[in-house]
Amino acid sequence: xxxxxxxxxxxxxxxxxxxxNRITGPDQLEKDxxxxxxxxxxxxxxxxxxxRAFGRPHWQAGKAAVCxxxxxxxxxxxxxxxxxxxxxxxxxxxxxxxxxxxPRKQVWFGHQQVSDFAFAxxxxxxxxxxxxxxxxxxxxxxxKKAMPVILESEVARRNWVDGAPAREMQRSLADGSLVRL
Numbered sequence: 286x287x288x289x290x291x292x293x294x295x296x297x298x299x300x301x302x303x304x305x306n307r308i309t310g311p312d313q314l315e316k317d318x319x320x321x322x323x324x325x326x327x328x329x330x331x332x333x334x335x336x337r338a339f340g341r342p343h344w345q346a347g348k349a350a351v352c353x354x355x356x357x358x359x360x361x362x363x364x365x366x367x368x369x370x371x372x373x374x375x376x377x378x379x380x381x382x383x384x385x386x387x388p389r390k391q392v393w394f395g396h397q398q399v400s401d402f403a404f405a406x407x408x409x410x411x412x413x414x415x416x417x418x419x420x421x422x423x424x425x426x427x428x429k430k431a432m433p434v435i436l437e438s439e440v441a442r443r444n445w446v447d448g449a450p451a452r453e454m455q456r457s458l459a460d461g462s463l464v465r466l
Contacts, residue, residue: 287417287433288340288352289391290380291318292326293401299326299334299376302401303442307333317378321350327373327406327413330446337413353417354407355431357451365407366416369448374403374436375415379466382428392427393466396437405434405445405454416451422460432457 293299294314300306305328314336319325321340328334340350344361354362365371379395396402404415417431424432435458436442445454 287380287382287415287431289318289320290325290375290404290433291378291393292376293317293378296326296334299328302376303328303332303334303374303403304439305332305334307331308335309333310336321352325413326376327408328376328403328446329373329408330370337408338411339413341409341412341414350412352414353431353433354414355417357416357455362407365409366451369446371407371409372446372448373406373408373413374442374446375406375413377402377404377433377435380404380433382424382432384427385429394423394463395466396435397462397464399437403436403442405436405451416455418455418457421457421463423463423465424457435462437462 294317296308296312300308319339324336325339340352379393381391381393384390406413406415416434418434420432
């Protein structure tokens with residue numbers, strides 16, 4: 286599952302890409318990648334660029350945060366996924382999947398045609414996570430379990446934050462859309 290991704294570091298760049306002028310929080314992220322528990326940019330349902338911690342704290346003490354949402358029917362996610370007020374865009378330039386073979390290796394993916402895209406996410410006051418779907422051909426060749434739900438167009442991003450049915454949005458990107466970096 287995708288637990289590491291790259292993003293632009295400046296809030297102003299994110300705001301420009303996602304056509305908003307509403308920015309709260311820091312001007313910069315410390316690093317150009319985001320890992321569980323670390324701050325990452327989101328563009329919330331009100332069009333505000335802000336940060337949250339990546340991953341929902343696990344319900345069992347001592348376990349890692351849960352960053353990926355696959356089961357939309359889970360009581361843990363259902364109310365958040367269903368509510369447009371909790372939906373967000375997660376700005377991304379590339380993402381990493383661990384290979385399924387030993388020794389496991391990091392394999393990075395970018396979009397074939399656009400340098401910036403977004404994952405379909407949900408957020409609360411403290412954290413965010415994003416949806417996953419079955420992998421497309423490029424990701425499945427490395428990691429057969431899942432891939433992030435990628436919103437590559439402005440229409441898809443608007444549909445997500447406006448409340449389009451999550452099950453309809455939970456699909457993999459077309460084969461041939463991603464490239465290994």
